[in-house]
Amino acid sequence: MTGLDRYQDPLTIQRVLHSTTTIAIVGLSGNELRASHFVGYYLKRHGYRIIPVNPREKEILGETSYPGLADVPVPVDLVNVFRAPDALPGIARETVAIGAKALWCQFGVINEEGARIAEDGGVSVIMDRCLKVEHARYVGRMHWLGFNTRRITSVRSGLQ
Numbered sequence: 504m505t506g507l508d509r510y511q512d513p514l515t516i517q518r519v520l521h522s523t524t525t526i527a528i529v530g531l532s533g534n535e536l537r538a539s540h541f542v543g544y545y546l547k548r549h550g551y552r553i554i555p556v557n558p559r560e561k562e563i564l565g566e567t568s569y570p571g572l573a574d575v576p577v578p579v580d581l582v583n584v585f586r587a588p589d590a591l592p593g594i595a596r597e598t599v600a601i602g603a604k605a606l607w608c609q610f611g612v613i614n615e616e617g618a619r620i621a622e623d624g625g626v627s628v629i630m631d632r633c634l635k636v637e638h639a640r641y642v643g644r645m646h647w648l649g650f651n652t653r654r655i656t657s658v659r660s661g662l663q
């Protein structure tokens with residue numbers, strides 16, 4: 504696999520989804536209109552323990568918010584990132600330091616250095632994918648409806 508494909512492997516995505524119970528969401532917003540809030544709400548509703556990581560908030564979605572990953576007092580399986588790509592190397596270092604098993608970077612959060620830091624620390628990396636969308640595809644309703652296609656698009660194929 505080359506480029507981003509190596510960070511979007513369906514088997515890795517499924518393994519991470521099925522082995523995760525606790526998710527630290529870096530950049531989770533208390534604003535209900537933000538994508539991070541909606542994803543956090545969805546994940547909590549589907550049985551994951553979510554831990555907000557946002558120094559500007561005290562509580563989000565009924566959960567205590569922590570200023571950084573190092574401040575989280577419980578083991579974390581997955582770190583989900585809603586931050587700018589240039590923040591990823593530091594977040595990857597923290598992810599390795601806390602012993603998380605996986606680093607999930609949402610759409611547009613692409614940083615090769617951050618991915619390399621995480622991988623060198625033994626952390627699985629998924630990049631430029633939405634955790635909510637992939638959960639729905641492989642575990643949730645989309646899976647049961649038969650939409651397990653690896654790709655969701657509104658672009659029509661060449662056939663008309």
